[in-house]
Amino acid sequence: MEFAALLKNLLFDYTLRTVALGSATLGIVSGALGSFAVLRRQSLLGDGISHAALPGIALAFILTGSKESVVLLLGAGVAGWLGTLVIIGIVRNSRIEDESALGLVLSVFFGFGLVLITFIQKRPDASQAGLDTFLFGQAATLVESDLITMGALGAAALLLMGFFWKEFKLLSFDPDFGSALGFPMRVVDVLLTTLLVIAIVIGLQSVGVVLMSAMVVAPGAAARQWTDRLGVMVGLAALFGALAGVSGALVSSSVPRLSTGPTVVICVSGIVLISILLAPNRGLLWSWLREQANRRQLRVDAVLEDLYILAVKHGDIRRAHSIEVLRTMSIGHGGVDRSLKELVKEGLVSETGEGKWALTPEGFEAGRRLESSGDEER
């Protein structure tokens, strides 16, 4: 009933629908483009860009006096883009490393933005609303025209991503090979960064400066766990981003005084946690299970090998040995009972009554194979 009511709200409540659509758009775009940042170990670039966007927003407002989101987003984009160029310039021309340059640009641009904002607050025409929302994000203030702006920008960014797919793939995995093939990798780098700037700018209004970095990193990091293919990863990241956006909007709408931005971040963090734990092959649960299976197999092999050695030493394949002997031989391995049961099931060992165990002919063969493969490895 609860769920049905939520669904009904999602479809028919104007504010909720707008917020959910906005968050979904930002999730899709930042998830898809953020995947590249995650792969290129530039996850924190998103954090830098979103902070660096602040003076751009403030300047755009000071220069034009307009609170149209298109104008402010344009300012944000230019400033964020400039910030990344400054980072690249510092790293190329001095001994300062990426991390430090990023931190420096992030904080200095943001600080300069604060200075500009104090100017705005002194203006009589500025109730400063519309600017505060960019700091912490207020998805609830989204209106339909914002959605259209976000959708158009996002669609353009995704289209360009599709168009330059091959180049971006090269840039992410083997830029040197790309240069050797004759692709202008620096240009491709700047282009990809520009698209990331667009993705971030789209999200600033709904989740804000600080939390936008999570929307760049988290969907990509989660998607990475499920696949080894770039195409699937980008698609999954977009899906996870959208999922987090919509569920965050829904949860925050049904709980009083719960802002959308942080809720979306918590949802996306949940998706990351689930992916890290449960994703097939890479996930922690899977590698734990695999490890257990390997251990069991090793124990079984050890018992089989012990029986083979005994058989060879005694010169009698069918001679049975008590479990105590096997236990003594496999000190520290443990689980001899279970291993024997496993071997019996496989038909390699048979119980000859009164708790004694012997190899079957197949078991002797298997033991010999195991022994000789062990010798080869040695």
Add this chain to the structure above:
Amino acid sequence: MTAVQIEIQLVAALVAVTCSLPGVFLILRRMAMMSDAISHAILLGIVLAFFVTRDISSPFLIIAAALTGLLTVSMVELLNRTGLVKEDAAIGLVFPLLFSLGVILISRFAGKVHLDTDAVLLGEIAFAPFNRLELFGYDLGPKALTVMAVILLANLSFIIFFYKELKLATFDAGLAAVLGFSPGIIHYGLMTLVSVTAVGAFDAVGSILVVALMIGPPATAYLFCDRLSSMLTASSLIGVIVAITGYWLAHFLDASISGCMATMAGIIFGLTFLFSPGRGLVAMSLRRVRQRLEFAQTMLVVHLYHHEGLPEEEKENSVEHLHEHLRWRRSFSERVVWFAKERELVERQNGFIILTERGRAAAQKAITG
């Protein structure tokens, strides 16, 4: 200057020095973004501790924030150790989550407590002098002054006590581990300092400006310092300059003090980046231009020397011809000839260039090495 102004500058300078000391190690250990992560994540610790103590200046807040800082660091490490997420992504996952939890707690209980995200994120150092520390009826100055002095003392003593260990762990972590210094202890010790410094400073300058003060001055010092001790001293000095100039910039612009301090940190970094003698961008490009001219000058004198006294001398050694022969652009040949003439290696005689005695010697030296 009024007493209030002096006190604000004192607090600002103290905050800047306190921040820049651990910042030096963050830069050298390539962990600058850790300061960003910690300064955001401690919001959660501050909020939780505030709910318990109901006092924004309780020392318990500092402990809680330090614990949150360590929690951030260990969560990042835990994620990193699974091998499923790279370190940069791990940082980017952990701190927004902790920060979000903090923001949600604040907004859920916003009505009941006096604590808002703006104050934590942006700080207001101008209020520092009004929150005074009084003991037995005596006024001991602004509370922030005492708090920051204690934290500065803690930072200083950690750095002085563990100077050798820090140095070793920073520049040769492998050797440090072999010699038996646990890199973990140094790492977590440093992270505790960063957390405590961040929480002490957030009240005055806000959490994002903490990052500017932790990274700006040390990064500037790193541009021209080659010794750890001189980098520590230089970044403290730059920190003080940033604080004082930032304050006066804010005074004249009538703008946010912490914002102006961050702006000054950026401006001072930019000026050093461009104009520092030796390694600055301008000095480097000038040197590059000079090296290019010097190399071209050697080419010129060797070329002249080769054709000296030979029948083709007239043709080869005219300015007209140089750019053809040496594949230089016209304007560049003119500049090289001018450069060599200034150094009295060549002379011009009706359209030709001839070597002087010194030029001949230089050419011989260039050929024989």
